[in-house]
Amino acid sequence: MERTERNAAQDGAECDVYVVGTVFQDIVFTGLEGAPVKGAESWARGMGCSPGGVATTATALARLGLHAMLCAAFGDDEYGDHCWVDLSADGVDLSTSRRPAGWHSPVTVSFAYDGERTMVTHGHEAPAEERFPPRRPPRSRACVAGLAPGEDAEWVRRAAEDGSLVFADTGWDATGRWSVSDLDGLRHCHAFLPNAAEATRYTRTDSARAAARALAEVVPVAVVTMGAEGAVACDGRTGEEAAVPAVPVDALDPTGAGDVFLAGFVFATLADWSLTDRLAFAALCAALSVAEFGGAHSAPGWYEITRWWSGMGDGDSRRRTDAELLRRYSFLADLSEMAPLTPPRRAVPTIGFRGAAAPPVGRR
Secondary structure, three states: OOOOOOOOOOOOOOEEEEEEOOEEEEEEEEOOOOOOOOOOOOOOOEEEEEEEEHHHHHHHHHHOOOOEEEEOEOOOOHHHHHHHHHHHHOOOEOOOOEOOOOOOOOEEEEEEEOOEEEEEEEOOOOOHHHHOOOOOOOOEEEEEEEEOOOOOOHHHHHHHHOOOEEEEEEOOOOOOOOOHHHOOOHHHOOEEOOEHHHHHHHHOOOOHHHHHHHHOOOOOEEEEEOHHHOEEEEEOOOOOEEEEOOOOOOOOOOOOHHHHHHHHHHHHHHOOOOHHHHHHHHHHHHHHHOOOOOOHHHOOOHHHHHHHHHHHHOOOHHHHOOHHHHHHOHHHHHHHHHOOOOOOOOOEOOOOOOOOOOOOOOOO
């Protein structure tokens, strides 16, 4: 496979990917025997703290070598400091992000057990003047947007008019309407990537594949993720369909896997790979992320990706004998030169270790 060498500057863009959304402080507990029980105390064998939410997608894009520009509000507190410093250290461009005075960081506590997770979140919307991206976003090769029922997405239309490929996901529709027409901006998107529960409700279908076909009548490319069962996609322009199973890994925490999947799919699309390879690469990125504590620090880079590929041929009898897995990911053989020499940072159990040097924190 030929790897494309284009970048934002060559395309006259200010960045490769413009990412808009909410940054959370994630606190993840792992190693639980089961869900927390009312009236009882549960001890977790592991804990990690990391930026989460849209920060996960931005970090994953940056670790894949793209210039990711994040437009988000950061809390006016130590959690906000932590998230700002961590994302800056990963090379995420925060020039369009803000620090609203007096606003505290949204926090999500995630409990991982039995291959799933339960999350509890607290937060308030940022002030309106700080919450929405500019009506005319910076020029970019691609954009990432989270669409919610009833929310204004004028910036998505403008980004598409400027030639950006817009990739969107969504969340649970608390209104219960599950109407595609409520997702402002969807008709301007290049790709829509809901999970199976969301996709089947929006399309009134009974399978992920049927949902992808239905959504491909609304957007050029529809991708439906299915967690441990993999993902399916449909290109409405050509009628091409693709499906890949999940990559087997020893899962630690699935928090943020969908955000990492999205980043992998964006990268592979900008590289002009086939639909099947785009889907496979995104699935691999998501799988590698669940082997780490969730949130932004779970995002793999080329170090992990190339180590996984090189390990396919030695040391693991299951992988050695899985000819289908080797065939599906053979395109990675062309990318071995992209691996950095050192692994990226991972989540630690707390923030602000005493004595640790802290770089200056941005504020606007």
